[in-house]
Amino acid sequence: MGSPSVVWSPPPAGTMKLNFDAGWAGPRGQGFGLVVRDDKGVFQVAASHYEDHRSDPLVAEALSFRWALKLAAEWNLDNLVFVSDCQQLVSAFHKKTNVVAHALAAESHLYHDCTWWGDPLIGILLHLVTDVPDL
Structure with a gap:
């Protein structure tokens, strides 16, 4: 679970960017957070989620991605670009397909x-x- 990014960059025109992350929360838990902005940087929605246990950091990042996908589907958001600061998770998506x-x-x-x-x-x-x- 990486450190927060300082600079936000816009997604392609006509899309929205959903940044998601996982991190330790409280003395024993983990939390997920997301924020959605349009291509001009205008805030659309944000959410957080807390779980009273801790997963391996990569697992927590993957769970936060699943949570973000679920919320995006529930909210009927489309034309989204999903962004994570977890290089290991991002790299897994760029590997060649089996x-x-x-x-x-x-x-x-x-x-x-x-x-x-x-x-x-x-x-x-x-x-x-x-x-x-x-x-």
Whole structure:
């Protein structure tokens, strides 16, 4: 959980920026905070949330992102740019996508809510082979 940023920069025109963060709160807890501003810096909404336990810092940052996504959906906010000061969390989103997981997501309309144990479908098997070529 990083230190607060000093300078705010605007998002692209026509979008709003949602900055979110997690931090230690009180003697035993963790807190989440978010603020939304438009592309001119005009305040739209802010929120905070407290939990009476502490997670690993990266987990807390990820939970604060999930919380921010949930609120944005509840508030029907769109055209948002989400920003975090947690470099480890941001880097995780910029890593290359796993071929199998990506294929399952892209083809989920074919399978709906399915789980495969032990023997994958042939399409998944083909992705598994290309995903780990050394096997």
